[in-house]
Amino acid sequence: MPAETRPCYFAAMSRPRPILLAALALATGGCTSYERLATNELGGAGFVDIELKPTGEGSFDFTGVSTDGQLCKGTIALTRGIFSMSKVENHACTPAHTCSNKTPAVCFEEGEQHDRAREYDKAGMAYAKGCDNGHAPSCTELALLQIDGKGLAKNPAKGLFTMEKGCKLGSAAACNNLGIISAHTEPPRLDLAFTSFDKACELGNNEGCQEAGFRYEEGVGVAADPVAGLARFDKACKAGLQRACGALGYYVLTGKGAPADVPRGAQLLGDACDKGSGEACKNLGLLLRDGTILPRDPKRAVSLFDKGCYLKDSAACNELALAYERGQGTAKDPQRADAHYQKGCDLGEVVACTNLAINLRDGLGVAKDRDRAAKLFDKACSGGLATACEQRKKLP
Numbered sequence: 001m002p003a004e005t006r007p008c009y010f011a012a013m014s015r016p017r018p019i020l021l022a023a024l025a026l027a028t029g030g031c032t033s034y035e036r037l038a039t040n041e042l043g044g045a046g047f048v049d050i051e052l053k054p055t056g057e058g059s060f061d062f063t064g065v066s067t068d069g070q071l072c073k074g075t076i077a078l079t080r081g082i083f084s085m086s087k088v089e090n091h092a093c094t095p096a097h098t099c100s101n102k103t104p105a106v107c108f109e110e111g112e113q114h115d116r117a118r119e120y121d122k123a124g125m126a127y128a129k130g131c132d133n134g135h136a137p138s139c140t141e142l143a144l145l146q147i148d149g150k151g152l153a154k155n156p157a158k159g160l161f162t163m164e165k166g167c168k169l170g171s172a173a174a175c176n177n178l179g180i181i182s183a184h185t186e187p188p189r190l191d192l193a194f195t196s197f198d199k200a201c202e203l204g205n206n207e208g209c210q211e212a213g214f215r216y217e218e219g220v221g222v223a224a225d226p227v228a229g230l231a232r233f234d235k236a237c238k239a240g241l242q243r244a245c246g247a248l249g250y251y252v253l254t255g256k257g258a259p260a261d262v263p264r265g266a267q268l269l270g271d272a273c274d275k276g277s278g279e280a281c282k283n284l285g286l287l288l289r290d291g292t293i294l295p296r297d298p299k300r301a302v303s304l305f306d307k308g309c310y311l312k313d314s315a316a317c318n319e320l321a322l323a324y325e326r327g328q329g330t331a332k333d334p335q336r337a338d339a340h341y342q343k344g345c346d347l348g349e350v351v352a353c354t355n356l357a358i359n360l361r362d363g364l365g366v367a368k369d370r371d372r373a374a375k376l377f378d379k380a381c382s383g384g385l386a387t388a389c390e391q392r393k394k395l396p
Contacts, residue, residue, distance in 0.1 A: 003295030010230060034058045038076050041089070047072065049100060059067060065100055066093050099126055102134035121152025131162065139166030140174040147181070160185070167196060172203035179211060194221030201232060206239035213247060217256075230257030236266075246272035246280025253293060266294060273304065278313025281305070287320060289329065298329030318352040324363070325355075334365020345376065350383035354391065361395065370395065
């Protein structure tokens, strides 16, 4: 194309050259001295990523990114004097949608667009640029791609590092994700998991509050602290997390972390159960079955265990199976007991696996099956239940 209409590209200028020196400079790299001067002038005004297109001698249309990251278009006209250069500039700017070092949020938006289109390699590049320039959500999404190996080489260790960077930059989602990942690494990094969940909570992530609460309750990765646990559960419950509401109800009802309030605690547990927390159903059922705090009601307890099991709480399934096996709050039914032990075991309750294995070993409610019993004892033993390991050794 003719030289006078060829666009001329320049990198960002850190400092503008004096206009007199620019006027006397010779053109290099295919650009006229006017073009170089116009670029210097625009760079001095704070524009980067400048593109010029000549429209006449000393006159240009230009595009560039302003100091606040907006995409700008305009014209610049230069008139050369003997020892001076005058310019006339006119431009208008709109919010930028070009990923650059000054617009990391735009890089994140580009990454999301590529992500939705399943262009994971391009998404990774956009997220990486955003993360490199301090954009926390970009780090979060980049870490997930690194962990999953989507569009990038699979590298869980690098993903963990990137997620930690996102957390340090203030991403609540990154902190919560970091907690989940740290808790499931081999070996688990329980202290990092706790601090990550707790920071996520401070940053407004309610799932982080819930997880930090359970760690305070169980003393996992942090010293047990009922008062701190109660505060985390209260915050998560107010945000509508029903598992946290159930835990809060149990705390309030039993006087953990604060003076007991039995009516309020029972109400919280019941509401959480009604709204989908199988764990809350199970805990309320235990209290009604045992009658230590609430009036004893074995029949209602069975109903709550049944609902909790339906909601896929593995421990509720085990308690329901025990009720059928013992005839506690319901008629004895060994076959139904074994069916619910199996469901609890399938959901990960190692006690249910062991109970079913014992019944298979002894032929209680089900035909004897040594091999199946051995497999169930092994599963429970691998899950950390010492009594299952002992029973497996005794199996003839």
